[in-house]
Amino acid sequence: MYYTALKLLVGDRSKYMGIIMGLTFASFIMTQQPAIFVGLMARTFSFITDLGQPDIWAMDPKVQFIDDVKPVQDTQLYRVRGVEGVEWAVPLYKGLLKARLENGNFQTCNVIGLDDATLIGGPAIMLEGRLEDLRRSDSVIVDVEGANTKLARTLPSGERVPLKIGGSLELNDRRAVVVGIAKTSRTFQSQPVVYTTYSRAMSFAPRERKMLSFILVKAKDVYDPVRVARRIGQATGLAAYTRDEFKALTVRYFLKNTGIPINFGMAVLLGFIIGAAVAGQTFYNFTLDNLRQFGVLKAMGATNATLLRMILLQAMAAGSVGYGLGVGAASLFGYMVRTSVLAFKFPWQLLALSGSGVMLICVFAALISIRKVMKLEPAIVFKG
Amino acid sequence: MVETTGDSGFAVRCHGVVKIYGDDDSRIMALRGVHLEVRTGELMMLVGPSGCGKTTLISVIAGILDHEQGSCLVFDRDLQAMAGCEKVRYRAKNIGFVFQSYNLLPALTAAENVAMPLIINGVKRKEAVERASEILSRVGMATRVRSLPLELSGGQQQRVAIARAIAHNPRLIVCDEPTSALDHETGHKVMEMLKSVAMDGNRALVIVTHDSRIFEFADRIARMDDGHIEKVVDSPAEL
Incomplete structure (x- = not known):
C-alpha cells in the first residue's frame, strides 16, 4: 500500500510539484533567514572566537558585551x-x-x-x-x-x-x-x-x-x-567569564537590546505560516482530488489505519523532498554570498530546527487531510 | 481467499431494509422496506428509474452503507452487526466492485490496479502483480498490463475493472451500471466477458443497470421503484 501511496502522490505531476514548491519555499525561508540571523549573531562575538588562546576573559562587572568596553x-x-x-x-x-x-x-x-x-x-x-x-x-x-x-x-x-x-x-x-x-x-x-x-x-x-x-x-x-x-x-x-560564557553574554545583549531577533523572527514566522498555508492547502486539495480514489480503496477493504499511514507517508515523502530542495537552495545561497558582507552561518542545529518545522507543516497538512478521509463514506464510489 | 459461512444457498437476503438520508428537516427515504433474495450462482439485475434506490441498495448489500431498519444478510452474515474492522475485512475478502466510471487509480498500471484487492488482503505486491497479470490475460488484456488507465479505451478500462473485481475471488460482485458508458457492441462484449469470467456456482452478481440491452444476461431481474422492489422476474419479457 505504501508503494501505491507514493505512486498516487507523484502520479499527478502538477499537484505534486505544487506541494513540493510550497514545502521547498517554506524550508528555504526557514533555513536561509535563521542562517543569516545566526551569522549576524556569530559576528557579535567573532572577536572572542578569534582569540583562541585564553580560556577566561576578566573585565569590569558592568560590561554587557564585547564592544562595551569599561576599562579597569x-x-x-x-x-x-x-x-x-x-x-x-x-x-x-x-x-x-x-x-x-x-x-x-x-x-x-x-x-x-x-x-x-x-x-x-x-x-x-x-x-x-x-x-x-x-x-x-x-x-x-x-x-x-x-x-x-x-x-x-x-x-x-x-x-x-x-x-x-x-x-x-x-x-x-x-x-x-x-x-x-x-x-x-x-x-x-x-x-x-x-x-x-x-x-x-x-x-x-x-x-x-x-x-x-x-x-x-x-x-x-x-x-x-x-x-x-x-x-x-x-x-x-571583576567579572570573569569563560569564552563560551562571554559569547553568550554578548549574544544575550544583542537579542535583548536590538530589534534583530524580532525582525528575523517575523521573517521566519511569515515563511513558516506562508509555507504551511501553501503546502497545507495544496496537500489538502490533493487529498480532496483523490477522495474518490481513497473511497475506492476503502470500499475494497482498506482500513482507516492503512489510509492514515498512506497519507502520512505521502506527507513525509513530500516533506523530505521539499526540505532537501529548500535546504539545498539555502546552502547554495550561502555558498554564493560567502565572500560578500552578508552574514550566513549554517550550524547543524539550524538544519534540525528547520527539519522539525517542515515536518510540523507536513503533519499539519496530513492531519487536515486525514480527517476528511477518515470521515469518508465509501459509498461515494457509486456516485457518478 | 474466500472466508464465508452460510450454506443456505442465498448470497443476499434483504428483509424490510429501510435507508434514510438526511435529518429531520430534509429526510429522504431512499429504501422503504426492501425485500430481496439473491441466490448463490445467480446474476441478478436491479433495474428501475433514476432515484428509485438501486445504488443505495447495492451499497447496503456491499456493506459500504449502513441502513436504519431491517436486515441484510450476505452469505448469512449480517454486515451491519459486525464491528467496523470485521466488516472491512469481510468486505475485502468477499465482495468485488465494478463501477460505472471504472474508478481505476490513474497513477497505477492496469496490473497494479487489478492487484489492489490482493494487496489489501495481504498478498505481497510482487506476487499480487503477477497474479493480476494472469487475470488480465483472462479478460483479454494481456498486452496492456503496463498501461495506465488513461491509455486505455472505455471498454478496456471496464475489463480491467472486472479483472480487479474478481482478482481476490470474492463470492459477491456488485456492479453499478457497468455498460452505461460503453457503446452497444462494447457493452455486450463486456457483459459476455463478465458473465464468463465472474460467474460460477459459488458466486453471485448483483448488477444495477438502466441498459435494457443487457437484460438478456440476467438470471433474474428485480424492478425497483420509489425505494422498494416492485417485482422480480425471470426474463426481460415479463417486466
Missing part, C-alpha cells in the same frame, strides 16, 4: 595573576580610535593592543608580514578587509589602492606604520581592525585613568576554567 585599573592584572589556577594572564586593550588616512580622511578603527611580551590575542592568520613585526617601532597590523576598503586610498581616477605593508596612518596624531596584513573574522560593527602592542595602544589612545579593557587568562590544565573564572571574580571583584 592596570593593577587588576597582577591581582588576577595571583589567583589560584591561573596559568597566565595578559592585558588587552580594545577601543575605537579615529585614524587619519593618507588622503586626510578619518576612519574609526577598532584598535587592539596586545601584550608586548607575548603578543597573545593577535590575529591567527597573517596574510602578509609576521605578528612579531609588531615589535618594530610604530608598527601596526591591519585586517585585510579594512585595508582593502575603508582604509584604502582612493586615487583621483576613482581607483581604490589598498593599504599595504609600508603604508601608514595616524592614530591620535601618532604615526602608525603597517607591517602586516591579517585575516580576521568580520565583526558586527565591521570597523577596520588595527593590531598593535598594548604599550603602543596606550600612546595611541587618549589618556584616561583606567586603560585596561580586558584581562585574558589561561587556566592551568588541571583546573576547570569555570571554577577559575568564579575564583577570579571572588578574588578581584
